[in-house]
Every structure is written in structure tokens, then in C-alpha cells.
Amino acid sequence: MSAGPFDTDRDFRAAEYVIGTLPADERAVVEAEIRTDPVTEAYVRDWERRLAPLSLAVPEENPPPRLWGAIVQALPGPSAIARPANDNRIAALSGQVRRWRLASAGAGLIAAGLALFVAVGPRMPAPDSAGRYVAVVTSAGDLPALIVSVDTSTGTAQVRPVAAKAPDGRSLELWFIGADKTPKTLGLVGTGASRIALPAGAGSDGLIAVSVEPQGGSPTGQPTGQVVYTGKLIRD
Amino acid sequence: MRDDPTLQRLLREIAAGDQSALRALYDLTAPKLFGIVLRIQRDRSLAEDVLQDVYLKVWQAAGSYAPENGRPLPWLCAIARNRAIDGVRRKSEVQGPVHEDGEDWLERLADPRSSEGALLDRDALRVCLGRLDATQAECVMLAYCEGWSREELARRHDKPVNTIKTWLHRTLASLKGCLEGAR
Numbered sequence: 382m383s384a385g386p387f388d389t390d391r392d393f394r395a396a397e398y399v400i401g402t403l404p405a406d407e408r409a410v411v412e413a414e415i416r417t418d419p420v421t422e423a424y425v426r427d428w429e430r431r432l433a434p435l436s437l438a439v440p441e442e443n444p445p446p447r448l449w450g451a452i453v454q455a456l457p458g459p460s461a462i463a464r465p466a467n468d469n470r471i472a473a474l475s476g477q478v479r480r481w482r483l484a485s486a487g488a489g490l491i492a493a494g495l496a497l498f499v500a501v502g503p504r505m506p507a508p509d510s511a512g513r514y515v516a517v518v519t520s521a522g523d524l525p526a527l528i529v530s531v532d533t534s535t536g537t538a539q540v541r542p543v544a545a546k547a548p549d550g551r552s553l554e555l556w557f558i559g560a561d562k563t564p565k566t567l568g569l570v571g572t573g574a575s576r577i578a579l580p581a582g583a584g585s586d587g588l589i590a591v592s593v594e595p596q597g598g599s600p601t602g603q604p605t606g607q608v609v610y611t612g613k614l615i616r617d
Numbered sequence: 618m619r620d621d622p623t624l625q626r627l628l629r630e631i632a633a634g635d636q637s638a639l640r641a642l643y644d645l646t647a648p649k650l651f652g653i654v655l656r657i658q659r660d661r662s663l664a665e666d667v668l669q670d671v672y673l674k675v676w677q678a679a680g681s682y683a684p685e686n687g688r689p690l691p692w693l694c695a696i697a698r699n700r701a702i703d704g705v706r707r708k709s710e711v712q713g714p715v716h717e718d719g720e721d722w723l724e725r726l727a728d729p730r731s732s733e734g735a736l737l738d739r740d741a742l743r744v745c746l747g748r749l750d751a752t753q754a755e756c757v758m759l760a761y762c763e764g765w766s767r768e769e770l771a772r773r774h775d776k777p778v779n780t781i782k783t784w785l786h787r788t789l790a791s792l793k794g795c796l797e798g799a800r
Contacts, residue, residue: 393786396785397785400789402765403706405707408703430691431792433691433695434726434739434742434743435758435762436691438762439649439652440652442648443651444647444648445665448647449647451665452669452672452673453636456636
């Protein structure tokens, strides 16, 4: 960031976002960009870091004792907070994904072995984050094989292969397993990024799986080969 | 103690669905976050609603905290500030009247009791804010700490809103230049 005090208008907008003077509509645009654009995210994070000491200097105030009770009342019920056993691993991977996003956008380079994500079609900034989820689909190894961004509000998913390789003469097929536990095909995993439509009724409590199938995909409409990767949706 | 390892451990436990960890985090951080929210929202009863929302958000977002995103207390403060500002900018929560007690924010940055700020580049921020035009630096601090809008700042200084925007632009640019130069 050496091009001058403000690198771009986006940097200034990020600064005004952080100090809080952006009008509501522009604020919503920046919020959407933070989720989809690593450069904006980095600008905002830098401004938050620069000004954070001021925030820590604000005098403390004790909230009324009853407030904790209100928070407990409002927490989602036990069913909504049930977590898969591997949640921590996924959270950790989610951190890796964020680092990759930053690294790839910041440097304009991409490490060998990582497929460059190219958005297919217009990138829709979601005004509401409620419907956005990410699954980092892994095998036993450390590297995620796929990054699947799911937007349940628009019913679409973006698939980014990172290190997924199909065995010779075979195809990798992507599945969505929702509440009814029946895998629904999302299509074949290509070599590039793609945007796909989710099956009707796909919600946030889904699992993404990848199976090895005969070339061209499963002949039966259900996974027939070994499931090599699975990942759970987490909120983006 | 509100040290980084403690807060990071609590956030991990919250991410795993541990309600007692949320309680422990609340006990350690609620006065700080309520102070931030109350300064921006200004109406005590609405500020309580906002704070409730902040901890629900922490409950949901704890798993997305990563140490490389910054230290945990500033991360929590940013959630609180963002939530408070969202409400007043969207006017979904009507902001209370301006505090007239005239807090000197630059002075507070020098407060030795605020040891947490000292660990972040507090002194650099204080020096750099002190070098700026005092009126314009005050606009940035009133916006950041007390949630003043461009329009409120314009009325305070009897200037058009566009002038305030220009001031903010110029001030933030100088501030960035000064802070980046100091690093």
C-alpha cells in the first residue's frame, strides 16, 4: 500500500465504513464486498487495526445484570447448535481459506497447485449474509480439495477446485446431502471454478460430498463409487 | 483476566457450543463492549438491546475468529461497534441525544490505565491524531467513538455535508500516511 495516502476510492470508503460515517446504503455495499472481495476486506481490516486503540479507550459501562438472562433466552436451541465432531477442523480450514483469498488477491499470484478461482457469471453481492455458507471439502490430507460457497438465498453454489484430482478414466461427482439424507447430484467437478444451481429445498444444514464415478458421472443418479471427500456447510 | 490466550480459548469453546464459555466471555468483556455501544447508540435501553445482539452474534461467529485476523478483544470491539453503527445508520434504532460532556478522546488515548490499548499501536495513533488539524481530527474521533454522522458533523461546524466529507477524506489520508510511516 504505497501508492499514496489512499490507494483507491475503495480504501476511503473502507475508512468511512470503519469510522461509521457511510450512509446506510453505501454501508450495505461495503458489507457485501467484505464477504466477496478480499481487497475490500483487507482495507477494512487495516482501518480497524489502525483505529482500534481508540475503541479500547472508550470508558467501560456495566450493563444491567438482567441482560445476561435475556441473552441466554435468545440463544438458539440445542438442535440449532449441534455441531459435527470435526467442526474445529473445519473452522481452522476456514481460516486457511481466508488466508488464501487474501494471498491470491493481494499478491495477484497464486501458489502452484491451487486452481485460480474465476467467477462465472456476475458476482452477486448478497445484501444479507444469512444465506451464505462455505464448505471446505477435504480428504484425509491437510489441503482442502474443493471450496464450495453456497448461497441458499439465491439457490446457487460456486465450486472452486483447489487440489481435487480425479483418477485416470474416472470423474469426480459432487453431491449435496440435505436433511432427507438422500444425495443429490450437483454435477461433475471440473478443473475450473463453476457456478451451479442447488437442488430445490437445499438448506444450510447440508453436507457436501465427492465420489469417484465412471467417466461422465454416476449412471444411477446416486453415488456408486468411493466417497473421497466430505465437508459440512459453515456460515461464510 | 482478559488476556489474549484466555479470550482465544473462550472463543474456541463458544464455537464448540459451550454456553458457559459465552458466560465467561460476557463477564470479561461486557462492560467494555457496552461502553462502546452506549457511546454510539446513546440511548441506554436501546444500547442494551444492541449489546444482546452483539453477544448472539459472537455466539454464531466465534468459529470464524482466527488469530491472524487480529487480537480477540479488538475483534469483539469491532463486532460491537459495527452492530451499533448499523442500527443508527439504518435508523432501525433511533440514536439518543448527543453527549455534551465533551470527552477528550485524544486525552483518553494517553490514559495509562488503558493498558490494553498500549499493546496496540496506541502511542502512534495518539501522536498521529495530534499532528492533524485539531477540528478535523475531532470529526474522525466523534464519528468513530460517538457515532456522529456526516450530517451531525456538518451541523456542528455549520458546513455543507460535502465539506465534512472532504475533511474526513483529507484527515484519514493524513492519518494513514502518518501511521504507515511510523510502522
